[in-house]
Amino acid sequence: MRTYLIDNDKNEIIIDLTRTTVHSHELVEFEYSAVRDNEIVQKENIFVRKLAGRYFSSTDNKRWTRLAKQNLPTHILNVDTIYKVFRGYKPSGLSGGNDGELLTQMPGKVVKIQVEKNQEVKAGDTVLILEAMKMENEIKSAVDGIVKEVHVKEGDALDQGVLMLEIEPK
């Protein structure tokens, strides 16, 4: 699962969750990688332990710090910058294309297409699943509208920047 963090200046941070291991009812381990220019720049295992209703995190399953429990937020803070959070997809509007044009953000393989031509979709609906870097990414519509054209089919291997789908915004 890929998470995009995008600030107001459209600077983009890409973080991949590459593995989830459930150790017990109280302990989960995640493997996170930060990706820049298709290269992993930092990779860490993060343990989350539930203790008396609260969350604590650790990189070594020994040394713990308290975490503020959050639902999936729309934004996340780094000192003096607020990043918008897009979990599993990046709205195409933020990558230069029109709002209704879905382009590949990285090379990948089309696993599943969940919409048909002329179908009505809502912003945030998953329209297509793309497998990239051994992960499935849900590609979601950034707008309410009607599917104007589907340019790819399941099983297609795509390069970066390929137009996959066009949605006519309402």
Place this chain on the structure above:
Amino acid sequence: MTNELVGKTTSPKRILIANRGEIASRVAKACRELGHTAIGIWTDNEIHARHLEFCDEWVHLQGMTNAETYLNIPNILKVIKENKVDAVHPGYGFLSENADFADALKEAGVVFIAPHAEAIRVMGDKATSKTLAKEAGVPVVPGSSAAVETVAEATKIADQIGYPVLLKAVAGGGGRGMRACHNESEIKSNFEAVQRESESAFGNGDLLVEKLIVNPRHIEVQIMADKKGNVFHFFERECSIQRRNQKVIEEAPSPFIGDDEDVRQKVCQTAVKLAEAVKYDSAGTVEFIMAEDKSFYFLEMNTRIQVEHPITEEITGIDLLVCMIQSAFGEDLGIPNQEFIKRSGHAIECRICAEDPITMLPAPGKVTGFETNFPQGTRFDNCIFKDLEVTPDFDPMIGKLVTKGINRTIAIRKMMCALDGLHIEGLKTNIPLHKVILREENFIKGNYSTAYIATIKPQEKVTTQFDYLRIFNKLAGIEANRMGL
């Protein structure tokens, strides 16, 4: 009978708290503890007003803006009537220093938990408060008492009070229309420039000459008085760490006064003298500016409970809000004499604000997560909760973090640990700035003036680098929550 034995009130009153946020909580706690009924207000602009959880009764005040609600005297009077309110506590800000409100309450036969209207009125005006201070023998910043017309007149006054002096616009404010002059020739070269500047900025070219206090310290004295004429001081606080003339970090006692008990006594006695001169009868604060030679001058008196009152409560062990309520009802404060009030140790308060840690500008937003993990003895007066929307309608201060130690070093150590244990997610806060200041050499030595933020620039030392590990941790927590861990 039990009530009397444990110091609760024998005549319970209905107290309306005409405020919101952390101070409304603080007042409600004092009311409840004493056995009074705390009545809290919520408005259409803040449906999830967390301060209500400490109030016994909740009243809805219609309206979205502060002008329609917390500042609306007729509406508040209506609420008072409908709810059979005996007394009103104004907190700080809003109507707390409004003499007209004090008059209106008096007319309605309702107790205002504040000083009498005349004290509010006199101290609320810069000119009348200064005149009163002078009459009471309280030192004020030396300078011209009226507008200065010519360079010759200005230099004459400067010779009398001594250089450096400040040429400043009568109508000035916010640092504009002001210039420091260190000798006669500087007065000559600056006089017309400041005149022109003031004329264009404020439409008034009148100038004053005032002694320039180099590296001033902001020192203030907590006062508490009852209705029987007893005026007590609760020692001083130092609030020199400021931005835009607003305090950021406060300490009690003052590290600048330090062990100089003579100066401490002098400042505190002077504050008492001023309070006595207005027949003060509630909680208040006398603010002074202190020069490097520890000479001090009266700035103003705040006729309300102040934001930073907790540090005084911490070093004296006396609940100022409780005293303020008891005083308003003419009750005994339980303080037999000044010597009864003792201080021990050192307390520090960091104001936690929803603002950019570098520009220090307000940054409204939504709190997406909130957790604390504090060292022993930490006090956090706040109204924060997960999903709190911080709107631009109110002050960006969302909490006050207070630590106390047997000495200043330990108070700082505890504060560093407390700041590390304060987790507020989803909006910008000044927590990173506090962490820098608490580790900065001049602050640690207690060697700082009101120019600290402008000259030391701690905000430039805030690390803004993207910290992947920290973000991984946050995302892991979010993911775990999604999974239902």
